[in-house]
Amino acid sequence: MSLANLTKPWAPMSYGFLDASAKRELRRKMIKSVCVPGCQMPYASREVPMARGWGTGGLQVSLTLINPQITVKVIDQGADDSVNAASIRRFLARVSGAPTTLDTLKADLIQSRHRIPEEVLREDQVLVLQVPNPEPLRSVQPNMSIARQMHGDADYGRMWLQLYEQIVRSGRVMQGASYPSMVNGRHVMTPSPIPRWDVPKLHMAKHLTILSAGREKRIFAVPPFTRVEPLVFDDVPYRVEDHAGLTCSRSGAKGFFMNEIPQSDGTSTYEVSDSEYGVKSIRQRDGETLTMGETWYKDGEMPQ
Amino acid sequence: MAYVATRGGERAIEQSERLFREAMGKIDAARVSEVKAALPYLVDRVMGEASLYDEDLAALALTQTGGELYEAVLVLRAWRTTQPRLCVAAAVEQDSLFTHRRISAAFKDIPGGQVLGPTLDYSHRVLATDVLGGTPFDPPRVEPAANPAPAHQPSVSAWQAANDLVDLPATDGAAGEAIPDLTREPLLFPAKRAHTLQSLARAETGGVLALGYAAMRGYGQAHPTVNELRLAEAEVMVKHPNGTEFSAGRVKVSQAEVVSKTGDKLGLGFAATFGWNEVKCISAATLDLNSKGAPKGSPTEEEFFLYHTEGVEASGFCIHFKLPHYVTFQSSLDAMRDAKAKPVKEPAE
Numbered sequence: 001m002s003l004a005n006l007t008k009p010w011a012p013m014s015y016g017f018l019d020a021s022a023k024r025e026l027r028r029k030m031i032k033s034v035c036v037p038g039c040q041m042p043y044a045s046r047e048v049p050m051a052r053g054w055g056t057g058g059l060q061v062s063l064t065l066i067n068p069q070i071t072v073k074v075i076d077q078g079a080d081d082s083v084n085a086a087s088i089r090r091f092l093a094r095v096s097g098a099p100t101t102l103d104t105l106k107a108d109l110i111q112s113r114h115r116i117p118e119e120v121l122r123e124d125q126v127l128v129l130q131v132p133n134p135e136p137l138r139s140v141q142p143n144m145s146i147a148r149q150m151h152g153d154a155d156y157g158r159m160w161l162q163l164y165e166q167i168v169r170s171g172r173v174m175q176g177a178s179y180p181s182m183v184n185g186r187h188v189m190t191p192s193p194i195p196r197w198d199v200p201k202l203h204m205a206k207h208l209t210i211l212s213a214g215r216e217k218r219i220f221a222v223p224p225f226t227r228v229e230p231l232v233f234d235d236v237p238y239r240v241e242d243h244a245g246l247t248c249s250r251s252g253a254k255g256f257f258m259n260e261i262p263q264s265d266g267t268s269t270y271e272v273s274d275s276e277y278g279v280k281s282i283r284q285r286d287g288e289t290l291t292m293g294e295t296w297y298k299d300g301e302m303p304q
Numbered sequence: 305m306a307y308v309a310t311r312g313g314e315r316a317i318e319q320s321e322r323l324f325r326e327a328m329g330k331i332d333a334a335r336v337s338e339v340k341a342a343l344p345y346l347v348d349r350v351m352g353e354a355s356l357y358d359e360d361l362a363a364l365a366l367t368q369t370g371g372e373l374y375e376a377v378l379v380l381r382a383w384r385t386t387q388p389r390l391c392v393a394a395a396v397e398q399d400s401l402f403t404h405r406r407i408s409a410a411f412k413d414i415p416g417g418q419v420l421g422p423t424l425d426y427s428h429r430v431l432a433t434d435v436l437g438g439t440p441f442d443p444p445r446v447e448p449a450a451n452p453a454p455a456h457q458p459s460v461s462a463w464q465a466a467n468d469l470v471d472l473p474a475t476d477g478a479a480g481e482a483i484p485d486l487t488r489e490p491l492l493f494p495a496k497r498a499h500t501l502q503s504l505a506r507a508e509t510g511g512v513l514a515l516g517y518a519a520m521r522g523y524g525q526a527h528p529t530v531n532e533l534r535l536a537e538a539e540v541m542v543k544h545p546n547g548t549e550f551s552a553g554r555v556k557v558s559q560a561e562v563v564s565k566t567g568d569k570l571g572l573g574f575a576a577t578f579g580w581n582e583v584k585c586i587s588a589a590t591l592d593l594n595s596k597g598a599p600k601g602s603p604t605e606e607e608f609f610l611y612h613t614e615g616v617e618a619s620g621f622c623i624h625f626k627l628p629h630y631v632t633f634q635s636s637l638d639a640m641r642d643a644k645a646k647p648v649k650e651p652a653e
Contacts, residue, residue: 013386014386017386018386019385019386019388021488022385025488042490042492043490044487044488044489044490045490046385046487047378047381047382047384047385047616048382048385049379049382051378051619051620051623051624052378052616052617052619052620052621052624053617053620053621053622053623053624054620054623054624054627056620076627076628077628077629077630077631078631081314082628083316083317084627086314086317087317090314113627114631114632115631132621132624142601143600143601143607144493144607144611145492145493145494145607146600170643171643171646172639172642172643172646173639174639174640174643175639176632176633176635176636176637176638176639177631177632177635177636178632193631193632193635194631195631195632195634195635196635197635215617215620215621217490217491239642241634241635241638242638242642243638257631257634258634259630259631259634260634260637273631273634
């Protein structure tokens with residue numbers, strides 16, 4: 001027996017960039033976070049060849065789950081061709097050899113920054129959301145160790161108070177994206193800065209969602225078929241963005257979350273935010289036969 | 305309208321990187337060696353913040369990033385984290401350090417002596433403009449002292465402890481894999497002592513200075529006296545699998561002990577880092593000194609300064625604001641416009 005038989009040939013990096021111990025840490029903490037839905041699990045977040053705050057948390061999860069049989073989709077603010085999405089997709093493919101796709105229906109693993117695709121995700125799909133700030137209590141308690149204790153005590157009084165004050169001062173809840181939501185009736189989590197439009201898509205969803213904050217070193221999850229309920233008062237219903245009546249100026253798609261494009265004459269036009277859904281709509285309109293998935297919203301309404 | 309895909313992203317990012325690299329020009333081993341030889345203190349700083357002691361790799365990172373310090377540290381950290389850990393070196397005791405420079409502001413003279421060593425402290429900060437005019441600056445030779453300073457010294461706090469002026473922290477017997485490792489575990493609060501010292505060791509110099517300076521100016525309770533500042537080399541002692549202990553080489557380290565009167569005893573703050581970096585060690589030790597009992601949310605509270613002096617995280621988050629945020633922005637606009645459209649009821653008098 002020689003030493004060469006006992007070792008693997010030298011390689012500049014491990015498969016999927018992260019070494020085995022980093023992947024083990026990620027797997028353990030992912031399992032833990034699935035077991036306690038919505039609860040933030042601290043993890044040893046490694047440096048990756050990308051700046052902190054640019055999706056390093058989501059990237060570590062994707063790098064751990066990836067294998068050559070998995071098809072990956074990466075989106076940033078709804079768009080596949082956004083520069084950072086392109087960069088992450090290229091990196092994932094480079095270190096894993098996994099095929100990539102832009103089509104939500106063909107993806108096994110979707111890493112996303114701040115959007116959930118408009119087409120319904122299936123049981124066999126995993127959504128990885130990049131999270132800048134994992135702490136829904138940050139605005140009422142910037143100290144992480146105290147906030148952690150508040151979660152332990154389910155002490156969300158100040159969170160409710162903040163929402164109440166917004167209603168009193170402005171006549172409505174002013175929270176834009178990252179709407180605080182109760183998961184499985186126990187932990188309040190931030191759904192990451194997805195628009196309010198996307199939060200109901202997490203409720204009792206068929207797919208697994210993993211939310212990972214690399215810089216803040218916290219991971220949490222929404223397992224399939226788990227309750228995700230935005231914090232609302234009984235007499236003030238939850239309101240998504242008023243986009244139900246808007247039409248995409250490029251694809252004609254109607255009733256989805258839109259990007260507002262300011263025009264020089266002072267008006268605005270709109271483009272569907274889920275870029276690939278827009279592209280598919282255009283191609284279908286132009287006579288191509290392709291599969292459009294079922295959408296969460298129908299005619300701008302989310303069925304209860 | 306025909307189907308027009310906007311797939312310019314991938315090409316654009318490739319070309320923008322090329323634009324940066326082209327301006328940097330060809331990088332070869334000679335340029336890296338030049339950086340290493342010309343900028344040892346910068347190399348030290350980067351090694352400390354990357355928590356990776358390798359002058360060649362640090363010089364390479366600096367060269368490759370054109371001296372963009374945050375990028376250089378990130379490149380090194382990302383490289384470091386993928387490397388296997390072969391073994392853990394033995395703990396370094398203060399009196400086994402090979403001292404180059406060691407000064408105390410607390411006493412006129414100290415056991416082991418004041419050793420001035422290499423420093424610009426007393427230099428006149430005059431720019432050597434003659435060099436640009438074609439006259440090279442050739443530094444005068446050093447004349448060695450008749451009696452060389454001893455290579456090893458005890459710490460000043462050891463003398464103070466013997467005189468019941470300071471309580472030294474209990475010796476931590478953890479060794480090898482049992483030592484908590486910040487790069488393999490999340491930082492939680494109250495932090496483990498090892499995590500605190502490791503965080504400070506790899507903290508960003510400018511960040512530590514900013515918060516340390518805030519503490520020195522009065523946002524901290526304790527005014528530091530530099531008990532001892534030391535620039536040294538440490539032997540890295542490791543154990544061969546066959547049991548032989550040997551030195552894998554020496555690394556440059558710096559450390560600072562600062563003290564302040566707390567009741568009838570001296571409070572002690574400590575920090576150490578790879579490379580020679582005096583400003584960082586004094587600032588970090590000052591933060592350590594002030595952290596005991598600091599109010600939550602104050603700049604001298606451990607959670608506050610450890611989070612905010614983490615340079616890779618701080619710089620990364622700062623530059624992430626360059627990324628598109630139009631979805632989040634759209635969501636806020638929606639709430640704003642709706643609130644504006646509704647008249648707010650004035651509260652009854």
